[in-house]
Amino acid sequence: xxxxxxxxxxxxxxxxxxxxxxxxxxxxxxxxxxxxxxxxxxxxxxxxxxxxxxxxxxxxxxxxxxxxxxxxxxxxxxxxxxxxxxxxxxxxxxxxxxxxxxxxxxxxxx
Numbered sequence: 544x545x546x547x548x549x550x551x552x553x554x555x556x557x558x559x560x561x562x563x564x565x566x567x568x569x570x571x572x573x574x575x576x577x578x579x580x581x582x583x584x585x586x587x588x589x590x591x592x593x594x595x596x597x598x599x600x601x602x603x604x605x606x607x608x609x610x611x612x613x614x615x616x617x618x619x620x621x622x623x624x625x626x627x628x629x630x631x632x633x634x635x636x637x638x639x640x641x642x643x644x645x646x647x648x649x650x651x652x653x
Contacts, residue, residue, distance in 0.1 A: 547595055554579070556606065565606055570596025579606075 552571035556579070558564070569576035583590050583599050590597040614622075 558603070564600045564602055566598070566600055568593070568596055568598045570594070582606075 547570060554569040554571050554573055554576040555567070557566045567579050569579065579601070580590055580597065580599075582601060582605055586601055586605050588599050588601060590599040
């Protein structure tokens with residue numbers, strides 16, 4: 544089997560006016576193609592190998608297109624603070640001790 548060049552590899556998502564499903568063909572291991580292939584079993588679809596790629600059909604509701612998400616400065620600052628807090632927690636883990644009167648399990652076993 545010959546290898547495809549970068550210009551020849553593609554992921555095609557199509558839908559004709561008279562169809563009620565998306566036709567998917569992918570012969571490239573891109574993130575988009577992997578996401579579409581991961582959707583197939585969830586919708587009860589088995590991808591078919593066709594040449595160098597795979598082909599399958601998905602219901603129209605399986606694929607959604609949206610506008611890019613817009614975040615405000617406040618949301619960005621809050622997210623950055625949460626990330627910073629999580630990183631700090633990873634660097635400085637809290638040591639937990641047994642409460643008074645509680646026996647800690649013996650190490651080493653019987």
